Amino acid sequence: MTQPATAAQKETPTSAAKSARGQEISRRLGLRWDVRSLSLLGVLVVLVAVGGITAPDEFLATSNLQLVLTQASVIGVVTVGMTFVITGGGIDLSVGAIVALASVWATTVATQEFGFAGILFTAVIVGVGCGLVNGLLIAYGRLVPFIATLAMLASARGLALQITDGSTQIVAVDSVLDLGARDAYVLGVPPLVLIFAAVTVIGWLLLNRTTFGRRTVAVGGNAEAARLAGIDVRRQRLYLYLLSGLCCGIAAFMLIVLAGSGQNTNGNLYELDAIAAAIIGGTLLSGGRGTILGSVLGVLVFTTITNIFALNNLETAVQQIAKGAIIVAAVLVQRRSMPGDA
């Protein structure tokens, strides 16, 4: 115990200055992140205005807004799962294929015999099962996430095609169909939107308020540091893919409700939409930082664009180009707002 006190005093002036600057920087950073979410919200407002002007009667109709929200709900649930995977330093390319597989498995004649519960249960279990395979391959088989989930993409789609033989499987369970009816409301909102809201809230709490969320951020931010800090990195990775699979299962059920059927072409390119929504929302593709609210805003922006383009009879091609431009712009903004991200 020689002289920590004097040494401390000696260091104080400079580090106090440093700390003041540090707090200033972090405050500004925090502000910037808020500005980011706000700007996304601003984009959404502008889009709504554009929709209201270009197609005043159709766009602002309750039925259309309801449609937009419902469409956003399915991809939104997938995006919440994707946000966790990306925040944890991974990627899941198989989400669309898992949605397809879960939706057809849950609508086979054999499953439909068990009614509502049978369909819901099967969709969720198939989703979680695919997530388990992804997670085991990545966490314990040490496959690169890109490859493992690419393989899952191919095989899950293949299996979905095999189950249906290419045909659409019509749902004959009334309780399921009722959920998707135009006039179905729970607590005043369409049931699917309610599911999306619930998944969003739970996802936000899980990421921001639990040890699970903290460990996800640690593993994604610096896996080596997390490992040396005593975190079970592999188990955490497994959980992340399980969670993504679970979200896919839920989304598959929502699609079944929405379409009244199961098809092997369901969830086509969901992986791209979900990744894009998460990234423009502010989740770092390299991991270590994720935002559920940003992802949800990202999904809403994309869905609204699609809707406006459709209402104005614009080609899908133009739509895709606009989406691409938005992704690039968002990532450029992200770069700007990350100083010291060497």
Added chain:
Amino acid sequence: MAPQPPLLTMSGITKSFPGVRALDGVDLEVQAGEVHCLLGQNGAGKSTLIKVLAGAHQPDSGEITWRGEPVTLRSPIAAMRLGIATIYQELDLIEGLSVAENVFLGHEPTSAGFVVRGSVARAATAQLLRRLGHSEIDPARLVGDLSAAQQQIVSMARALSHDVRLIVMDEPSAALDPEEVDNLFRIVGDLTADGVAVIYISHRLEEIRRIGRRVTVLKEGRSVAGGLPAESTPTEEVVALMTGRNVEYVFPERPEAGFAAGSEPVLKVEGLTRRGEFAPVDLELRPGEIVGLAGLVGSGRSEILETIYGARKPDGGRVLVDGAPLRPGSVRAAVRAGIGLAPEERKAQGLLMLESVSSNVSVSTLSRFARAGWLDRRTERAAAHQAVRELSLRPDNPDAAIRTLSGGNQQKAVLARWLLRGCKVLLLDEPTRGVDIGARAELYAVIRRLADEGLAVLLVSSEVPEVLGLADRVLVLREGSVVHTADARELDEHRVLDLVMEGSPTP
């Protein structure tokens, strides 16, 4: 006839990185056709200097002249164009390309400006390899299939494929057998006979005596001696130059020698070994004791620490905490048993750079602040705050972003993590790396205080004075083996350097 200007002069070179002044006024003069040796301890600035010379770093100030003309080395390509080639210690070859493709990477012989003429490159490569005495290496083979020694030859061929006048070799002999070293020296001899200058970096004094003509000694970013005759300067003088210090560190007081001898060891390491990294190591650590491992980079210091911690799987031996053996190769088992590690690469291995101080401190103790996975963030923050306050971390704010902190305070955050966890054994790997001189004394005091409170500390540092000043006992390592164990008070820096460089204790 006017005297030839030197091939290269560097004068007053300075270079700072955040928190560190890596070069603080270096002068170097190299004549054509000489082997000029660069000596200095780890961290003396050798690597930074050669990176400046290779155009990889830009100096903050200072002048470089090349054959009498002032030059700026803006990029590695600019340095290469002048005829400066660098062979780094960590080979920078691309394993998936062939030998010839590597040699001519970036300056491929082409026709019409873009069609690579592979046969020409292969023929030229074969010729270079013959000149280097290694015609057995097939220019078409993949570099990834070659041995380390052969890869080094390829690096050298790459250097020679340019019109080279100066070759910088960073510890070229480290990965070589004695015969291969002989061959290396023959090549160096041929090169200098052709008028090419060589800057040779090595820790092995005997090598420097064999091939060097002159020696420049670096210490703490300054050149303390230039142009010493390599053959005749006595070892003593060289070591004195390397170690003489202007800055005296303030070390906390130690308890009396042998104070811990009576108590039961908290950590016992028995015959722990990893092939190719370190020979069986035995050591005991008692509560309140700081034991230091001294040795050069590559002597197995960090590897031993990481193996004790379970981050590397041992090939043999075991680690016991309070008499109970740990599951080998499991960090979680080590952490659960009460071991904590402050890793060598603080940013890459220790910290979550995007997170706050509080998150970084609590990361190993999260479940304590959670009920059913639900984090109680107020308790978490308060506990983290308490821990960083005990180590007088600045700023006194658990919400500060960790990346805005100085190196010393970042290190305190890592220590606070283990303090919060209540660990019994603390493994410190280069705890003061990147920490400026003023903050070091404070860190030393903190470490000693933790030991006084009953923690057992195992310390690794490439700075010999740090080990000697802070530790109670010292184990000296050389090439993976413990060559000497002694009370820290019985050793001096000179003696330890002799031990780590020559391997034989001098009286």
